[in-house]
Amino acid sequence: MTDLREIGESVGRRMLEGAGRVSARVQEERPLAADVLEGDGAYLVVFDAPGVEMEDVQVRFEDGAVHVRLDRFRDVHDGYEMVFPGRGLTLEGRADLPAGAAVEPTRAEATLTENGALRVEVPKVVAESDGDDEDAPESIDVGDDGDDADADDEE
Helix, strand or coil, rough: HHHHHHHHHHHHHHHHHHHHHHHHHHHHCCCCCEEECCCCCEEEEEEEEECCHHCCCCCCCCEEHHHHHHHEECCCCCCCCCCCCCCEEEEEEEEECCCCCCCCHHHHHHCCCCCEEEEEEEECCCCCCCCCCCCEEEECCCCCCCCCCHHHHHH
16 A cells, blocks of 8 residues: 555656646746836836846847846755746746837846846937947846835836
């Protein structure tokens, strides 16, 4: 009877691991949702980024959109074994700015709030452009600004 119980537990564990892998894969394949807000001087794009550190965030501006890639890592918990690996580790998202939005992507800034939101602020063009191609891929400075007390208001 013990062998039958062990087989049942083993099969159950395998099924949970498989379901967890499928869940993680679906999460990695689905693009991150984002809010796009417009202010007087900038657009603000907000992505959910729980469990991410700023050094694991990549942000770029291309083809009128903000693109993000988030790499997360699982913490090791002493005394515990992974049974259901359900969280995706590499997440990507894209948020299109309104058509014709005149922005300065080289001046954009990205910050990660304490509650796990990635905020990307893309300034609008204030003066005549110097001829830069705004559709050319641009990296965006990524900085940690944990002092975002009003971040909850926009999410």
